[in-house]
Amino acid sequence: MKDIMTAPFLVKTVRTITEMYRHGWDERNGGNVSLLLDEVEVKDYVDITKVLRTIPTGFEAPELDGRYFLVTSTGSYFRNVQYEPEKDLGLLRLADGGRTAELLWGYEDGGKFTSEFAAHILSHKSRLSVDPQNRVIMHSHPANLIAMTYVHGLDEREFTRTLWRMETECMIVFPDGVNVLPWMLCGTNEIGEATAEKMKTARLVVWAQHGIYGAGSDLDEAFGLIETADKAAEIYLKIAHLPVKQTLTDEDLRLIAGHFGGKVREGWLD
Ligand code: 2HA
Ligand code: ZN
Numbered sequence: 001m002k003d004i005m006t007a008p009f010l011v012k013t014v015r016t017i018t019e020m021y022r023h024g025w026d027e028r029n030g031g032n033v034s035l036l037l038d039e040v041e042v043k044d045y046v047d048i049t050k051v052l053r054t055i056p057t058g059f060e061a062p063e064l065d066g067r068y069f070l071v072t073s074t075g076s077y078f079r080n081v082q083y084e085p086e087k088d089l090g091l092l093r094l095a096d097g098g099r100t101a102e103l104l105w106g107y108e109d110g111g112k113f114t115s116e117f118a119a120h121i122l123s124h125k126s127r128l129s130v131d132p133q134n135r136v137i138m139h140s141h142p143a144n145l146i147a148m149t150y151v152h153g154l155d156e157r158e159f160t161r162t163l164w165r166m167e168t169e170c171m172i173v174f175p176d177g178v179n180v181l182p183w184m185l186c187g188t189n190e191i192g193e194a195t196a197e198k199m200k201t202a203r204l205v206v207w208a209q210h211g212i213y214g215a216g217s218d219l220d221e222a223f224g225l226i227e228t229a230d231k232a233a234e235i236y237l238k239i240a241h242l243p244v245k246q247t248l249t250d251e252d253l254r255l256i257a258g259h260f261g262g263k264v265r266e267g268w269l270d
Helices: 008-022 117-130 143-151 156-166 168-173 189-198 219-239 250-260
Strands: 032-037 053-056 068-072 089-095 100-106 136-140 178-181 204-207 211-216
Touching (some): 008 089, 068 117, 117 136, 117 189, 117 211, 136 219, 143 219, 168 219, 178 189, 189 204, 204 219
Parallel strands (some): 178 204
Antiparallel strands (some): 032 068, 032 136, 053 100, 136 211
16 A cells, blocks of 8 residues: 555645635634545555445435545644644545445544535535536635625625626636525535535535635635635725726626636626
8 A cells, every 4th residue: 555645635635725724714623625536546545445434424425325535524623634634634435325434544533524524525416417527625714705795795696796897817717607505504414405506507605604615626626716706705895895987897708708718607797
């Protein structure tokens, strides 16, 4: 077996989580990340025949039975993941129609997957149904986006259009827009199912008064989506109380999407 601490998927995950903390997105134990892995990526680093523990998931996901995931632990502080990844991360394989998680590595202090595991796994399922390349679901608490959910309406078309107008980059990065869930209790199957439903039409799902979920084909894509949306929210908060003299028009936005080949969310431009 090779040393899992040198596995590209582990190194990249730890680096990304550390960067999320540095961005101020993940205070204390805020945030969680899951990465879907193929068996070929993991089998040189862990004995896939040796299940250390089985943990009930509390939901079903038969489509993902037998699939491998690297997942942050419940209670993990993103600030600390880099120092003890074997405690704050776990490598899991779903079994029994998704009702059981088989632990193959990690959670060494006896812990388990994030409280938002349902939102993660069900969102993976949703994203894969529309994009077979999707590998990452990422949740965090970026202050600007959260602040925006207090002062901007939560209609997702309007919320997206405001973000798109805040800088040219937004239409390039997320032409599919941002979906929005009204405040719901976190850590439940209900918010997991609602998030997964929203993930069918966009890679970003805002949780009002809480944070955001991003999805992507790799860690950089999911991170970059959240980074760009939060920057746009920051610009919004800087100008929302000032008289606006000019802005990006729908025509400008259409021009950007056309030039960069983005598929704009149907009906979200006038
Ligand atoms: O894991 O972010 O939503 C802590 C959270 C819960
Ligand atoms: Zn959260």
